[in-house]
Structures are given as C-alpha cells and as structure tokens.
Amino acid sequence: MARGVGIVGAGPGVAALHLPTLARLAERFRVVHVADAGSGRAADLAELIGARASTGVDDLLADPGVDVVAICSPPAEHAGQILASIAAGKRAIFCEKPLAVTAAEVAEVLDACRATGTRLVVGTNHLFDPAWGRAKHHLDAANVEIRSVAITVALPPNDRYHAVVSERGGTAPAPRRPPAEMDARIAASIVRQLVVGLGIHDLPALRDLVPHLDAVDVARFVPPLGYVIAARGGETLVTLAVAMLPAGAEALWRVSIVTETDRLDVDFPPAFVHAGSARARVTTVDGRFTEYQPDAVDGYVAEWRALADLLDGIGVVEFDSLEDDARYAIGLADAAEAAVLRGAGVEA
C-alpha cells in the first residue's frame, strides 16, 4: 500500500524533482498534501495531483493521511520543521539536504529522531547514487592512498532541466546574482550558504574518502556565483570548484579521485533529470580504462526507496553517520567562510 506523503515546500525542488520522482514510486508513495509558506504555489501543485494544500506546516502535520513528511523548504527551516513533525507524531521524515545549518540544530534534531525512533532519510542523492557505491567499493577494494579529490560543479540555470520533467506554471522569478564586487563578509556568507546548500550534494561522498579535513587553507568567492576551496585531510588534497552560470553548457558535476594507483571520475547527471546513475570511470596507472555500466536507478529514486525500505523494516537509520555527514558539511562551510574572510584580511 502506498504511504501518504505530505510535502513541506512547493518550489521547483518539489514541482520538478520530488513529484516526478515519487511518480516513479507510485506503488510505495502517494503525495496527499502540499504546503507552502504563503506563495500560493502549493494549491497549484496539489490541484494537479489531487492532493490537499495548505499554508504553513500545521495543517499538513495534522493531516492523518500524511504518513511521511517531506521537508523541501529552505535549509534554515529544516531543523524546526523536523522537530515540529516529530512533535506532531510523525515518525517518517524525508529531509532535503542539508539536514540543518548549525551543529546545535543537528544535535537537536537527531536526538529527537533517536528518542522517537523516527525514520529519517536526508536527500543526499549523490551518496545514494549506485555509481557512487561502485566507485567507493573500487577504492575500498584497492585499499590505496588517496592523493587528491577534486569536485567540480558547473551549472547553467535549472530551467532547461525543469522543462524536461515538469511543466511550469506562472512566471519564474529571475535568479538573483550578487554583484561582482562586494564586501568580504557578504562574500564569505554567500560561500558558506553555497557550501551548505549546493556543495552538500557531494560532501557526504567526500567524507567517505576524506573522513577528517585538517585545514581549509583557502576559499574564495567566484563571480557570478560560486567558490573555490582548497583543503587538506591527512595526506589528501581536496579542491572544490563551483560556478553557477547565467547560461551556457550543460551541467558538469564531477568528483575526480586520484589515488596511488588509479584515477576515478564520477560524473553525476544534472539535477532534476532521471537518466540513471552517474558514470563512473577508472583509469589505472598503466593506462587501462574501465567505465562501469550505469545503473537505471538514479540517486533521487534511490533515496526515496531507502526511506520506503526503512518503513518496511528493512535496514536501520544510521544516525551516527547522518550526524557525522551534517557536522562535516557545517564544519567545512564554517571553515570556508573563515578562509574567505582571512583571504580578504578581515577578522572573523
């Protein structure tokens, strides 16, 4: 029997991501309620799928048809809405990444989930991507030192990907871009938000490879909207290069890993689309090249399946791992913010 899902949030991440994803899992989930924060978009979306709509979270949390709360609101709202869901008696939560934006929030929400036995999945879709599992297995089996990890993200506007999985209603607001020259504190704050909100896609995977970052040596804001970060963890160099662009080439989303013996590239598909798993390629030190066969399942479907399995009693919530992932991301974001300020000669 399909479980009822109440979605908190009605932005593009719901219209173009979670509704199409849940349509692929119709035997396990059915969206019964959509709530917005006052934009009116929830009613529009809900009408399209025959669900109920409301504003704020109270009505959705009081809806007895909601078995699963999907939190797809802005990141700063996540922790409070998880706690409100638990307080309302809901025991199954899908939370879009990030889980929370401060370490204190992470502790609070996970303590509440642990205490109540709440099934929780955080939508770190790259971590759920089957190709990442293969890449990680390859590295684990090789048991070699990782020399470097380079994460590259180059993103055009999302509209083109929304357009292939949904139909937009109304007029989308033009994306806001910060000015090229700005105060260092603003730049640092933007970098922090980008790490927590965008870089988070790959940070649990990065933690798989580099469990502890010793230092973020440098971080810079990159116009029009992006960052570069260079860090060290043990004997591994980590670089992150991210650019959100106003137009142009298709999305590039790559994790490049150089080990003592191999080079691995994991190229993730663009956000929103359902084109199977990432592409994982390995080049050995002597030039042999292997490309793993992609899996039909993508990370978005896989993360919702993981929640369905938990609700069916398959597997357990790895709270410690979720906590470590969240703390890792927040720690990196904080360190990057500090590094931007340090680079600009501004006291944190």
Added chain:
Amino acid sequence: MTVVVTDRADYRIAVAELPRSTRLGDSAAGAVVVVTADRGAILAAAQGGAAAIVVADPNRALPEVGAPVVLDRALLRPDLVAEATSGAGVPALVQVEASAARAELAATLRDALGWARVLAGGPLRLDTRLAVPDGVSAVFEATTPSGDRVPIVLTVTHRTGSSPWIRALAIGPDRCEVTLDVARGLARVERATEGGRTRPAPRWESRERLALRRALAAIGGVAGDDRADWARDDALATALAHPALG
C-alpha cells in the same frame, strides 16, 4: 630549404616529414638547431649562428640568446593551445589537475601551469599554496588583458609509475576541457556549449614536426618566441617547490 642540426632520432624523422623545406646538416650557421634542454648547447647553437633554436623538453632556465627560440613542451602543444583559446571568452574559473611519476613531475607541473595560464587568459599570480607529502595544491589569480580576474585552482600529485596526466578545465558559460594523458595516448580539447560538445579532429602531426615548422616560421618572422611564457611557468613551478615535485 633550411638545414636542421639534430642528433635526436625523433627530429630526424620530423625532417623526413618535411622533405621540401628541411634537410639534415651539421653546421649551425643559418640552421635550425635542435637541443635538449642544455644551457650550454643553446649558447653554442646561438654562437654558431643558428637561425632558430628548438629546445626539446625544456627543464631549466633558458639563457638569453639572439636567435628565436621554439620550445617543444611535451604537454603544451601550441596547436592544442590555439584550439583551446580560439573564440574563448573569459572563464569564471579554471581548474587544473595533474599527476606523474617523480621523474616527469616537474615538467608536468610546468605544462599544467602553462595550461592554467592559457585557459585563464593571462599571467598567474600565486595566492595560496598547500602541500601534503605527495602533492601540492595552489590557488592563483590571473588578470586578463581586459582586466578581468580569473581564479585558478590547481592540484599536482606524485604517483609512482604513472605517465604524465593533465586535465585543465575552463569554466564559463562555455567550457573548454583539455586532456593530456600519455598512458592513454590522449591529447585533446573538448568544448561544451549550450548546443552540445565538440571535439576537434585529432592532431596527427608529431610534436617534433610541429616544432620544426614553428622554427621555420620564426625564422620568417611569423611565429613568436616561447621564452616569456616559459619563464612565467617555470617561476611559478619554482614557487610551488616541494619535495614531492622533485
């Protein structure tokens, strides 16, 4: 027909592939002289009256000489550079990864820095350097002729037994990715635009033949001199000095 003076087998083959414009000879006077990264040999060629000097696999500071100098850098072919820069806009950022075995790491780093400079569109200034036992990362900033500032992040690592590898990526609305992978025989430029990806036809000409053609062009006053760019890349490589880099 221009005389080429060389004792390198690969350049003798290149002469054979330029049968109407070059021939082998012994006298430096008026000739293209091919030397292998040897300061003394470069000076001797210049003093011998060479019309142009080709330095194969340069690996150290080059002396000042009057003759035009063409550098044959293994992983920075000028024809690929031209492909990578043709019609390119100012990127938002440039990312470069490189690795090689210790013996080839310094040259690989210099060529990786060359690609960073080329793709960023201007000379680099070192911002921050960080190191681990087997590699170095660095963040640079390039200033383009139009005054745009482009951040660059580069990582170079040592890997035992590895052939040289460079991947350089210019990220903007259009992207340009350059891959040099000796083990796989790859030397390619790929462009990505909103319309899709394009990959120019492979360059089948040997790098030695290309260097000789450039030397002939330099004699004719057509081609430029590679020394200034080399000096910039070499200075930055020195600034990144680390035991892992040899």
